Amino acid sequence: MEENARKQVGQTGEDIACQFLERKGFRIVDRNYRKPWGEIDIIAEKDGTVRFVEVKAVSRESLGDGSREMDYRPEEMVTPEKLRKVARTAALYMENKKDKREYQVDVVGVIMDMATKKARCRLIEQALEDNL
Numbered sequence: 001m002e003e004n005a006r007k008q009v010g011q012t013g014e015d016i017a018c019q020f021l022e023r024k025g026f027r028i029v030d031r032n033y034r035k036p037w038g039e040i041d042i043i044a045e046k047d048g049t050v051r052f053v054e055v056k057a058v059s060r061e062s063l064g065d066g067s068r069e070m071d072y073r074p075e076e077m078v079t080p081e082k083l084r085k086v087a088r089t090a091a092l093y094m095e096n097k098k099d100k101r102e103y104q105v106d107v108v109g110v111i112m113d114m115a116t117k118k119a120r121c122r123l124i125e126q127a128l129e130d131n132l
Contacts, residue, residue, distance in 0.1 A: 013057020013110040013119075014041055020108065020121040026051065038089035042108075050103035052090040054078050054127070057110040075109025075124050083107075083128045104128070 018028050021044055030043040042053040056074040087105050094103055107127040112119040
């Protein structure tokens with residue numbers, strides 16, 4: 001997949017993930033928080049906890065034949081190293097904001113059909129604890 005198409009999938013996936021999270025009661029605080037040491041796709045809040053959300057999006061078209069789609073979980077493709085990087089960036093974000101609330105790292109996997117503009121999302125809460 002060419003770079004532009006990949007970026008489009010990523011951006012669209014993040015937009016879909018935000019809508020998905022809002023429907024689940026999250027409030028989106030910030031997006032694409034970038035620092036030299038890391039990036040966070042979505043910063044949200046729910047029930048007084050700050051959530052740092054890594055989004056992993058793929059298009060159905062990129063999966064090839066549709067038979068694998070039901071088994072494919074893009075959220076499982078986020079590496080433990082990536083989660084640790086998000087966690088470090090999250091800790092620095094909280095420190096810079098002088099925010100003492102609880103926070104956690106979540107992952108949203110998005111499988112999109114670019115032609116029909118439909119998507120399936122899956123949320124893994126506290127993803128970092130599962131991967132250490």
